Amino acid sequence: MRQASAIENVYDYAMDKLTILQYPDPRLATVAVPVERVDARVQSLVAAMLEVMYAANGVGLAATQVDVHERIVVMDTSEERNRPLVLINPEIVRSSEECKEWEEGCLSVPGIYDKVTRPDQVTVRALDAQGEPFELEADGLAAVCIQHEMDHLLGKMFVDYLSPLKRNRIKTKMLKRQRQAA
Numbered sequence: 001m002r003q004a005s006a007i008e009n010v011y012d013y014a015m016d017k018l019t020i021l022q023y024p025d026p027r028l029a030t031v032a033v034p035v036e037r038v039d040a041r042v043q044s045l046v047a048a049m050l051e052v053m054y055a056a057n058g059v060g061l062a063a064t065q066v067d068v069h070e071r072i073v074v075m076d077t078s079e080e081r082n083r084p085l086v087l088i089n090p091e092i093v094r095s096s097e098e099c100k101e102w103e104e105g106c107l108s109v110p111g112i113y114d115k116v117t118r119p120d121q122v123t124v125r126a127l128d129a130q131g132e133p134f135e136l137e138a139d140g141l142a143a144v145c146i147q148h149e150m151d152h153l154l155g156k157m158f159v160d161y162l163s164p165l166k167r168n169r170i171k172t173k174m175l176k177r178q179r180q181a182a
């Protein structure tokens, strides 16, 4: 019964069904697969991801972080938090040679911030929530966010750019916090 299962899928992506995986959950290292078709299922996932992101006060969220391993990113780097951006099957088509250091954080590593150096400007090609292709040139926070979220789709976290010493310290801190919360 096709219809019935489609409805079930939509239900599965309701916001309260999605939880943000916490580092060092091994599922965060999963490599996401491309979205085959931007259909109602994908659109409901995108809507739920945006809700989760806004509720958590994040500027970006990758599907990987909610344990859905498809190439989908949602973002909003606007001051007013009213300009959602959806990137489906994103590809970086150009990166600047000039790099910049930013203090990054991540909803999967809450409360931890550290400096990461990345290209200052990127051009990304993706599909929007209607499945329409578009290209976007970004710099500043938006460029950082695009690269950070696209790393998630490859199973990579911002802490992977830090020294093993720092990363281990963060891992220990996170595991301790998770034990205390359990």
Ligand code: NI
Pocket: 105, 106, 107, 108, 148, 149, 152
């Ligand atoms: Ni992140």
